[in-house]
Structures are given as C-alpha cells and as structure tokens.
Amino acid sequence: MAITGIVMMAYADGFHGDSIIGVALAVGSASTSALYKVLFKMFLGSANFGEAAYFISALGFFNLIFISSAPVILYFTKVEYWSSFAALPWGYLCGVAGLWLAFNILVNVGVVLTYPLLISIGTVLSVPGNAAVDLLKHEVIFSVVRLAATTIICIGFLLMLLPEEWDEITLRFINRLKEKKNEEQTEDVTESSVHIRSRSRANGTVSIPLA
Incomplete structure (x- = not known):
C-alpha cells in the first residue's frame, strides 16, 4: 500500500523522465527498507541496548565503506558532474545526514528504551507531518490524488501496528x-415453532413442526 501511495504521488505530479526515475528509486528504497526491517526482526528479534548500539555502529561502518564509494564511482565514470565543492549545498547535506542519524538512533534505541508501539506511531505521524510542511512552507496544493495517496500510505503504516x-x-x-x-x-x-404449536392447540389441532 505504501508503494501504491508513492506511485500515486508521482501520478499527481505527472509522469516524465525524471519522475519515472524518482518513482523507481523510491519504490526500490521502500522495498529494500521493508526487507531490512524483516531481516532485522528475523535475526535479532527484540535486541537489547548493547545489541542495538553495536548494530547501528556496524551499519554506519558498512555505509562508510560501501555506500560512500558510490558518488566517487559515478563521478569518475562521468555519470555525475561536480562543478566545485564550494557549490555543493553542504548545509542541506549535513542537515539531512544529522536528521537521518538521529532518526536511526531514536528508532533502534527507542524501541529498547520505550515501547515499539510508540515508535511506530511516531513513524506514522511523519507522513502527515511532511504533508503539513509542504502545505504551509512550500504551498503545495493537495489534489484528491495526493490526499488519497497520503491516506493509503498512512493505512499501510497502521497495518504494521497490528499484532502478529x-x-x-x-x-x-x-x-x-x-x-x-x-x-x-x-x-x-x-x-x-412454539408459537405455532400454541395456536394449533388453541384451535384444537396438533401441529408437528418439521426439522
């Protein structure tokens, strides 16, 4: 249902070259994220604080080794072009990286320290929260398709809150x-049948109800 909502969001913007690539990346990201969560639950289950901290550290080291090399490979293969390092939006990049780090720490450690239901509800609220930011700050007009897509994504998150x-x-x-x-x-x-039998007796007849 979340993937359906993503495709509906792209449909509201209109399909074109860049939009199709973005939809493919978003669908791939959602699919791999779902696979990651399932494997995490399968192999670790209910991890304690030390296991969660160790896992986040290992995940960060894995990203540093394998994921950080992807932009460098794209640059040397001429797929991407960097004009200059000073022209890059370092503020936005560092802000996104910091927020993503805080999100992972709060989700993985928060499940151990608090309740999984509380973390799941917080994740669900991020969808309408982002929609509210787009509406107030960026003045994005929400059509019927956008509202339906947001609702479907929220329902998909709520389904994950159901018991096993x-x-x-x-x-x-x-x-x-x-x-x-x-x-x-x-x-x-x-x-x-009792009512019919009583009426029959009152009339002087006997009625046998059929099974």
Whole structure:
C-alpha cells in the first residue's frame, strides 16, 4: 500500500523522465527498507541496548565503506558532474545526514528504551507531518490524488501496528459472530415453532413442526 501511495504521488505530479526515475528509486528504497526491517526482526528479534548500539555502529561502518564509494564511482565514470565543492549545498547535506542519524538512533534505541508501539506511531505521524510542511512552507496544493495517496500510505503504516496473530484473531472473531448469528436464528425458529404449536392447540389441532 505504501508503494501504491508513492506511485500515486508521482501520478499527481505527472509522469516524465525524471519522475519515472524518482518513482523507481523510491519504490526500490521502500522495498529494500521493508526487507531490512524483516531481516532485522528475523535475526535479532527484540535486541537489547548493547545489541542495538553495536548494530547501528556496524551499519554506519558498512555505509562508510560501501555506500560512500558510490558518488566517487559515478563521478569518475562521468555519470555525475561536480562543478566545485564550494557549490555543493553542504548545509542541506549535513542537515539531512544529522536528521537521518538521529532518526536511526531514536528508532533502534527507542524501541529498547520505550515501547515499539510508540515508535511506530511516531513513524506514522511523519507522513502527515511532511504533508503539513509542504502545505504551509512550500504551498503545495493537495489534489484528491495526493490526499488519497497520503491516506493509503498512512493505512499501510497502521497495518504494521497490528499484532502478529491478527489474522487468527480476526478469523476467531468472525467465527464467533457466525456462531452467535446461528444461535439467534435457532432461537427464532424455536420461538416460532412454539408459537405455532400454541395456536394449533388453541384451535384444537396438533401441529408437528418439521426439522
């Protein structure tokens, strides 16, 4: 559902060359992020404070070795061109890096120190928060498609807050509703048969209800 919301956001902006590349990168990022979270839960499970700190350090070292070389490779292969280092928006780059570091620390360590539900709710609130910033600061006009995309993304995040056995709980709840409905129907049939029998006795006849 989150990937559907991303594609709908791109559709609201209009598909063109740069937009398609951005959608592909966003979908790939969302997919790898989901895979990362699943593998983290599978192998580490509920990590303590030391394990979370060790994992973040190892992740940062991995990014420094492998990810930092990507811009250098793109520069020497003439895929990207840097006019000068002074022209780069270092303030924005450092700000994004600092916020991303704080986000990872708060998410991974916050799960250990607080409650996973609290961290998940905070992640959900980031979607309408970004939309509010775009609306107030950048004066982005939200069309029906944008609102629907934002809603779908939020629903996708909320689905992750469901308990692990939500499908079994839902099936048990549906079965209980069916059993209760069947019991009510049986009671209605019994009451109707008793009513017919009493009327038949009043008329001097005997009526045997069919099963």
